[in-house]
Amino acid sequence: MAFGYGGKDNDNLEAAIDREILVFVDLLERKYLSTASEYRPVDLARKVQYLTLDVISALAFSKRFGYMEKDDDLYSYIEMTEASLPAMMFLCLFPWLAKVLQSPVCRRLMPSERDPVGFGRFIAVAKQIVHERLTSDQPKRRDMLGSFLAHGLTREEAEGETLLQVIAGSDTTATALRTTMLYLMSSPAAYLRLTQEIRVAAAEGRISSAVVTDAESRELPYLQAVIKEGMRINPPVAGTMDVVVPEGGDTICGYSVPGGTEIGCSEFGAQHLESVYGPDADVFRPERWLEAEAAAKEGGQPDIDRLRQMNLTWGLIFKAGKWQCLGKEVALIELNKVFVELLRRFDFTLVNASKPWNSMNAGIFIQSDLFTKITRAEPL
Structure with missing residues (x-):
């Protein structure tokens, strides 16, 4: 599946993301732009997920869902996914429960492709999409x-991966966008510095006028630091993402662990380690990445080792080795583009800084009701 996720078999991957971002910008400008005489608060958390759902559907099977045009939670998918995430995470911790629920007695309680809304509805959508493609x-x-399909997935495997793409490819990226925007709006110095970097680059012609390219975004150092810091301070996936110790066992952190044991880690713990990120590891401070890079260039081996350790630890957000998230590059391309296109066009303000959102679910940590005031960007 790596060829599909990596873009090697998709000539228009970046262009497809560009189209969806422009639709998103248009939605905000048409319906949610506040002026001196008109106040239009927007639930940015929900709109961002509309964007990520349309992006992943456009990339996955060239048939976008159309959440942004409808500006609505189609099939109540988001509502029902948020409600069921705690149960999903519980089943991940106790796999034998999943087997019980898949038994003939309990199967009727599980989501079904015959359901008109929710997760079951998306099972039906996935099957229909694969059927239409195969025929x-x-x-x-x-x-x-x-x-x-070209690399050998069966019908059933393709249906499963299509369904997984919708969940994993939309919720996690949306969470990264939401939380990073929240921390930016709550950190005036970081917000101002990133906004200036983007708008100066646009004024000097260093980024494309329509939609910034991924390559151009990677040349904006503070943007890259913000993306890393946003995902570090609140990792999009909170589950332990276990792997199984091979037969024969292994030694992990000095402990002898028998084969077949499931091993995982807390990403929230790993990404807040003071031994890796410094004594202010609990603070949203993108400058830590630029400082570490500068020290590694000018200093000796200890500074080089510290930067390497920071990057390796941050990389655990996507897991590592053969377990690394296949959608990592797609997610980073999306993040590289969205922040630039939003902050060069608009200014963002939290409606209620004391209660920026109303609900947080375990597992993937979906946040709802990030109410924001959006105005047209002020000139430099």
Whole structure:
């Protein structure tokens, strides 16, 4: 599946993301832009998830859901996913419970493709999309689904991966966008510095006028620091993401662990380690990345080792090695573009700084009701 996720079998991956971002910008400008005479608060958390759902559907099977055009939670998918996430995470910790629920006695309690809304509805959508592709005259067209089929996935495997893409590819990226925007709006110095970097780059012609390219975004050092820091301070996936110790066992942190044992780690704990990130590890401070890079360039081996340790620890957000998230690069391209396009066009203010959002669910930590006032960007 790496060919599809990595873009090698998708010639228009970046262009497809660009189109969805422009639709998102248009939605905000048409319906949620406040002026001196008109106040239009927007639930930015919910709108961001509309964006990520349309992006992943456009990339995955060239058939976008259309959340942003409808400006609505289609099939009540988001509402029902938020409600069921704690149960999903509980089942991940106790796999034998999942087997019980899949038994004939309990199966009728589980989501079904016959459901008109919610998770079951998306099971039906996934199956329908794969069926339409397999019966079309171009089943292996150059998108993610086409790549999966070209590299040997069966119908059932393609249906499962299509469904997983919708959940994993939208909720996690949306959470990274939401929390980073929250911390930026709550940190005036960081917000101002990032905004200035983006708007100066736009004024000097260093970023494209329509939608910034991924390569251009990677040349904005403070933006890269903000993205890293936002994902570090609140990792998009809170689960332990276990792996299984191979037969014969292993030694982990000095402990002998038998084969078959599930091993995981707390990402919230790992990403707040003072031994890695410094005594202010609980503070949102993007400058720590720029300081570490500067020290590594000018200093000796200890500074080089510290930067390497920071990057390796941060990389655990996507897991590592053969377990690394296949969608990592797609998510980073999306993040690189969205922050630039939002902050060069608009200014953002929290409506209620004392209660920025109303609900936080365990697991993927979906946040709802991030009410924000959006105004047109002030000139430099």
